[in-house]
Amino acid sequence: MTLEELETFLCIARVGGFTEASRRLNRSQPAISRRVHELERSLGAALFERSGRRVALTEAGLALLPYAEAVLASVRDAERAVRDASAGGNARTLSLVIVGTLADSHIVDALRTFESRFPQVEVELRTATSREVSALVRGGEATMGLRYFPDPDPRLESIPLGAERLLVVLPASHPVTAARLPDLRAFEGERWLSFPPERGRSDSYGHLLERLLAASGLTEPSITRIDSLTAQRRLVEAGFGLALMPTSSVREELRLGSLRAIEVESLDAGLPVVAVLRRRGYRGTLAGSFLDVLKDHTPELLTW
Known part of the structure; x- marks a missing residue:
């Protein structure tokens, strides 16, 4: 199996269909189907049950899911660690995913303050549902996520930020x-x-x-x-x-x-708002710095 095949598998599992996965990954649908076919062939098991345009994980797919997430997360951690080391230990990128409605909350003010305080840092920001936020953090596509409700997954740490x-x-x-x-x-x-x-x-x-x-x-x-x-x-x-x-x-x-x-x-x-990070995942220095900014600049939301 290859990293591209695992990435495709995870994307389909998250969005629930080949068509949407091809759009998210910027690949043609035949290319997406080919990657899944090769992965299923190498493992000797069907990973998805297909029903029209929607798909669901088989038992084999469910068994693969946490390992695929862990593999890709480790690779992405390695890439970030090397980039930070090459920059003299100064992290240059914070990958953040938040629930879309929080983009209209005081968290936006915290983001502006963070960028003004760390002008050399690029914030890679995307929005998602709470469930997708956790999936993106587990898979290493984001260092930190902001979502509603703590996630009970033992692979994730949920840090309370108050309630909306x-x-x-x-x-x-x-x-x-x-x-x-x-x-x-x-x-x-x-x-x-x-x-x-x-x-x-x-x-x-x-x-x-x-x-x-x-x-x-x-x-x-x-x-x-x-x-x-x-x-x-x-x-x-x-x-x-x-x-x-x-x-x-x-x-x-x-x-x-x-x-x-x-x-x-x-x-x-109230809806509890939490920051989620992957336990034992690479965080660099920026995740803690951003949490400090959140604490200082969102008093209406946060209760520490």
């Missing part, structure tokens, strides 16, 4: 006009939008709304599962339902007036 406040978000035309309510009972019978609960994760975003509604006495609520925060925002704007969202994700819509947010006094809810 959640608000009840509703369309501008909703009949409830109060800016503040004592509880959620005013929304009895409403449809809610939420993420699908993550299997085996009782603390996931998808479970959070269920618990909060139950605690408020709303029995058998109608919940529609939407796996995209952007789609949830658009559907709320269209009057399709209500949602519980982090402040940063709706700041622009609130400014424009297409959405309204209501503070609920009994709703003590």
Whole structure:
């Protein structure tokens, strides 16, 4: 097996399809299929079950996954370590991946401050979902990730950064006009939008709304599962339902007036934000420096 084959395997496993993997890797789909075929031939086992354009890992694919991540992470660590050593021990690049909604939070201010404090450093920044953030850090494609909720994977270290406040978000035309309510009972019978609960994760975003509604006495609520925060925002704007969202994700819509947010006094809810790093992975000096900047410049989010 080759590194290119393992990289292709991991990308397909992460995005769930050959077409999207070919786009992410900037390779033709025949080239992607050829790499997978060669990898499966060398291992003597099918790695993916194909269903239309979507694929899922077989038992053999699941067995390979952590080893493929470890191999590629070690190679990327080696490359970073050599580059830093060649620069006299002064790291020149920080590879960072963050959940997209955090790009509209105080973390952006921290990034600006970090770049002004370390002008010689290039920040390689990308956005992803929380699950993808962890996968990119595990595979060594990013040194550090910022995501919602700690990751229980023992290969990762989750460093708490505080919690982002959640608000009840509703369309501008909703009949409830109060800016503040004592509880959620005013929304009895409403449809809610939420993420699908993550299997085996009782603390996931998808479970959070269920618990909060139950605690408020709303029995058998109608919940529609939407796996995209952007789609949830658009559907709320269209009057399709209500949602519980982090402040940063709706700041622009609130400014424009297409959405309204209501503070609920009994709703003590927040999305925990964490930094994730790979245990025993190469970090250089910049990861710690960036965490220090986060601590100093995002007081509204962080509780250290």
